[in-house]
Amino acid sequence: MRKQIVAGNWKMHTSLQEGSALATSINKMVKNEVENKETGVVIAPPHTHLSVVNQLINTERICLAAQNCASEAKGAFTGEVSAKMLSTFGVKAVILGHSERRAYYGETNETLMKKVNLVIENNMKPIFCCGEKLEEREAGNYFDVVKEQIENVVFNLSKEDFEKVIIAYEPVWAIGTGKTASSDQAQEMHAYIRKLIVEKFGNDIADNTTILYGGSCKPSNAVELFSKPDVDGGLIGGASLKAEDFIGIINSFN
Numbered sequence: 001m002r003k004q005i006v007a008g009n010w011k012m013h014t015s016l017q018e019g020s021a022l023a024t025s026i027n028k029m030v031k032n033e034v035e036n037k038e039t040g041v042v043i044a045p046p047h048t049h050l051s052v053v054n055q056l057i058n059t060e061r062i063c064l065a066a067q068n069c070a071s072e073a074k075g076a077f078t079g080e081v082s083a084k085m086l087s088t089f090g091v092k093a094v095i096l097g098h099s100e101r102r103a104y105y106g107e108t109n110e111t112l113m114k115k116v117n118l119v120i121e122n123n124m125k126p127i128f129c130c131g132e133k134l135e136e137r138e139a140g141n142y143f144d145v146v147k148e149q150i151e152n153v154v155f156n157l158s159k160e161d162f163e164k165v166i167i168a169y170e171p172v173w174a175i176g177t178g179k180t181a182s183s184d185q186a187q188e189m190h191a192y193i194r195k196l197i198v199e200k201f202g203n204d205i206a207d208n209t210t211i212l213y214g215g216s217c218k219p220s221n222a223v224e225l226f227s228k229p230d231v232d233g234g235l236i237g238g239a240s241l242k243a244e245d246f247i248g249i250i251n252s253f254n
């Protein structure tokens with residue numbers, strides 16, 4: 001059966017000192033409050049904090065993730081950080097295709113395909129984000145938008161490699177806006193994504209694929225969202241910056 005996961009995306013927040021304090025608090029609270037739970041815990045600090053945070057957490061219980069990686073393996077790409085470099089910091093997963101990266105850094109399916117392949121080649125898991133913008137939701141073509149994003153990237157993988165992928169459905173209109181998708185809207189899209197996976201890779205793989213919801217998820221709405229059969233956890237932005245809220249979300253599974 002698929003794993004339930006709560007992943008914190010810190011985005012471009014926290015100084016090294018603040019990030020270290022946050023990681024230390026999360027580590028302590030995970031040990032005291034959720035040690036025996038099955039839920040997977042992932043944190044994605046900024047690149048600059050990874051190596052320090054890796055030393056501060058119990059890496060058996062908390063998975064260290066990065067928020068992005070370069071689309072090339074190595075070479076003259078000033079300012080970029082390769083998938084291989086990340087793997088040497090103890091990174092086990094990489095968030096790819098976040099809507100902020102698609103919108104502000106022009107990430108296309110083509111670049112994302114390269115990044116997904118590099119992450120897998122370096123024995124890490126892609127956390128692949130998809131989701132429609134407000135105007136696409138309002139125009140009623142949100143299923144097609146998400147289908148296109150998934151089909152043109154992660155569906156190009158072999159079955160074996162697709163099994164390493166975690167999907168995160170993040171409606172762009174819900175990210176950082178305080179406007180959460182209703183649990184029915186989330187369930188509807190998650191069920192649709194799972195149906196696409198059934199058609200492409202079969203029932204077993206679809207049953208085992210973790211599909212996270214992201215977009216203004218917080219302790220007060222996580223219980224309702226996570227009660228839905230196809231919502232396997234969350235990718236959390238703002239609320240992952242407070243250890244109590246993040247732990248509250250992890251504790252929201254029944």
Ligand code: PGA
Pocket residue numbers: 009170174175176177178214215216217235236237238239
């Ligand atoms: P948010 O961000 O929880 O602050 O809405 C979610 C995300 O962007 O992953």
